[in-house]
Amino acid sequence: RVGRGIKMTEAGKLLFDKGKFIMQQFDDVYNEIFELKGVKRGVITIGGLLEDLTYLTPYIMKFQQHYPNIVVKIIESEVAVNQIVDKNIDFGITRSAQIPDTLTNTLLYSEELVLVIPKNHPLNEKS
Structure with a gap:
């Protein structure tokens, strides 16, 4: 936050730019x-x-604007890879690293997870 306005952080700018790239890829x-x-x-x-x-x-939403006669069904599934193999879904979004050789996968994005703790927290001690 800057004054009464909001300023995007470097991480926010990176996320925004990568998000635009991912949207274009889709x-x-x-x-x-x-x-x-x-x-x-x-x-x-x-x-x-x-x-x-x-x-x-x-x-x-953008896809359906371009192709209004194509219905997109969303199925919540913890086993998207198996659902593709069994031909129950056309494609899946998964975090699974175990992809059978009969399927192809493409990395859509990777994210960095960070631990946020108070400065005086015991985990913050530098070793």
Whole structure:
């Protein structure tokens, strides 16, 4: 916060820039797949953990603007990889590192987790 306004931190700027990049990647993938297949209508089913699927909301909304005759179904599933193998979903969003050789995966983003503690906390002691 700067004065009465708000100033984006360096981390915020990085997240914003990476977010724009990820959105563009999703747009490109959607467009390439549907142009390649000439799909004009149908159903796409996406599976994954709810907290991961929430990242897709803006992309799904934009996709549906471009392809109003394609229904996007969201399935909450802890086993998205198995659901793809069993052909219950078209693709999944997962944190699983165990992907069968019969599937392809693409890293969408990586995130850094940090521990936030008071300065006087015992874990803050420098070793």
